[in-house]
Amino acid sequence: MNKNTENRREFMQKMGLASLAAGSGLLSTNSFAQSNSSMSSSGGGRIKIFNGRVLTPYRELPNGCIVVDGGKIVEVSEKNIDVPGALEIDAGGKFISPGFIDLHCHGGGGHSFLDGTVNAFLKAAELHARHGTTSMYPTALSGDKEELYKNLDIYEQANKVNKAGAEFLGVFLEGPYYSMEQRGAQNPKYIRNPDPKEYKEILSRTSVIKRWDSAPEREGSLEFIRYLRSKGVMPSMGHTSAVYDDVMLAFENGVSLATHLYSGMAGVTRRNSFRFPGGVESAFLIEEMNVEVISDGRHLPAPLLKLIYKTKGADRIALVTDSMRAAGLPDGQESILGSLTNGIKVIVEDGVAKLPDRTSFAGSVATTDRLVRTISTIADVPLKDAVRMMSITPANIMGIADRKGSLVPGKDADILIFDNDIQIDKTIIGGNVVYSRV
Numbered sequence: 001m002n003k004n005t006e007n008r009r010e011f012m013q014k015m016g017l018a019s020l021a022a023g024s025g026l027l028s029t030n031s032f033a034q035s036n037s038s039m040s041s042s043g044g045g046r047i048k049i050f051n052g053r054v055l056t057p058y059r060e061l062p063n064g065c066i067v068v069d070g071g072k073i074v075e076v077s078e079k080n081i082d083v084p085g086a087l088e089i090d091a092g093g094k095f096i097s098p099g100f101i102d103l104h105c106h107g108g109g110g111h112s113f114l115d116g117t118v119n120a121f122l123k124a125a126e127l128h129a130r131h132g133t134t135s136m137y138p139t140a141l142s143g144d145k146e147e148l149y150k151n152l153d154i155y156e157q158a159n160k161v162n163k164a165g166a167e168f169l170g171v172f173l174e175g176p177y178y179s180m181e182q183r184g185a186q187n188p189k190y191i192r193n194p195d196p197k198e199y200k201e202i203l204s205r206t207s208v209i210k211r212w213d214s215a216p217e218r219e220g221s222l223e224f225i226r227y228l229r230s231k232g233v234m235p236s237m238g239h240t241s242a243v244y245d246d247v248m249l250a251f252e253n254g255v256s257l258a259t260h261l262y263s264g265m266a267g268v269t270r271r272n273s274f275r276f277p278g279g280v281e282s283a284f285l286i287e288e289m290n291v292e293v294i295s296d297g298r299h300l301p302a303p304l305l306k307l308i309y310k311t312k313g314a315d316r317i318a319l320v321t322d323s324m325r326a327a328g329l330p331d332g333q334e335s336i337l338g339s340l341t342n343g344i345k346v347i348v349e350d351g352v353a354k355l356p357d358r359t360s361f362a363g364s365v366a367t368t369d370r371l372v373r374t375i376s377t378i379a380d381v382p383l384k385d386a387v388r389m390m391s392i393t394p395a396n397i398m399g400i401a402d403r404k405g406s407l408v409p410g411k412d413a414d415i416l417i418f419d420n421d422i423q424i425d426k427t428i429i430g431g432n433v434v435y436s437r438v
């Protein structure tokens with residue numbers, strides 16, 4: 001085994017692709033040429049993407065080349081190679097990057113995942129795909145059970161026919177077992193303690209819920225967190241008044257992700273003479289705690305983005321849009337936060353949704369390209385790290401890094417081409433070009 005092969009093997013093992021690496025051959029041009037170019041229905045045919053700066057995203061290959069076949073990446077090369085019969089895509093010297101994974105998204109393009117229609121799911125997914133999101137977890141706010149069941153059914157229907165939008169990886173339930181003080185835009189009528197009868201019934205009915213958020217200080221929350229883990233659902237903490245002891249207990253019981261850090265959680269609080277670290281300081285202090293960051297440049301100012309990056313690093317931060325339906329709409333538009341029938345009117349201004357009287361933000365309208373652009377521009381984060389926080393780190397957090405999050409043979413062909421300003425040229429999902437700017 002030469003040094004290069006050894007490095008690659010080490011790299012692949014790091015990526016959780018040990019068995020593929022052990023099979024060897026996958027990385028050599030020869031074996032690819034011999035392989036059967038079977039076309040799968042989920043993915044397209046053979047594609048070669050060349051003449052670009054490949055962000056793996058752990059390093060940059062200045063003149064790299066990616067070969068895709070049957071919806072999967074089959075080769076990552078440091079130089080242009082011959083691939084007979086392939087559709088050739090010239091990246092024109094731009095970046096070739098893993099697709100962006102959004103862990104937290106409520107809608108976009110004028111549509112919300114709570115609209116109750118398949119079309120709303122598809123249109124929101126298409127809007128985000130045009131802006132670099134190749135997969136996402138549609139997110140549902142606290143509501144009543146019937147509405148939730150209806151939305152889960154629609155999610156499943158939409159998932160089956162979603163060909164042109166960001167792939168759906170499962171549903172994220174944001175609530176309702178939250179802190180009343182930190183509920184934000186959540187409807188107070190649903191806020192309550194975890195109810196075992198309720199959550200067990202919901203989880204026995206569906207397998208599409210992949211993450212469920214709660215406030216760890218609520219009575220019954222540790223039992224809830226353990227139950228989620230036992231069902232393979234990722235527990236996260238958010239909209240919480242937890243102090244350090246609550247967070248540590250939650251962490252020990254299985255919570256390893258803090259939802260939109262700084263939003264919906266307290267910092268240091270004071271009770272009489274004593275100070276208590278809040279959710280924010282706890283997330284910083286517990287090394288293995290991952291954090292979501294809305295890096296739209298509005299929710300958090302540059303110094304706080306810098307502080308989070310300096311403290312947690314690119315391996316512990318997932319950039320998230322947390323966007324409402326107005327994501328992708330231009331400034332000056334009116335929109336509705338929440339459902340079309342019962343939601344509240346908001347305006348889009350300065351790249352964020354606001355209440356009409358401008359007293360408060362009313363949700364993010366970010367897209368993933370903007371998150372990467374903003375954090376790398378205003379918070380001095382190297383582009384490679386910004387891309388990591390939008391690809392491999394969220395994949396690792398959700399346990400899907402065996403198939404998503406980086407440009408490595410064996411993984412799904414979710415690939416972007418973009419320029420220095422992170423303007424998306426092409427979005428490729430599962431080997432299909434779903435968006436092309438030119």
Ligand SMILES: [Zn+2]
Pocket residue numbers: 104106139174322
């Ligand atoms: Zn949200």
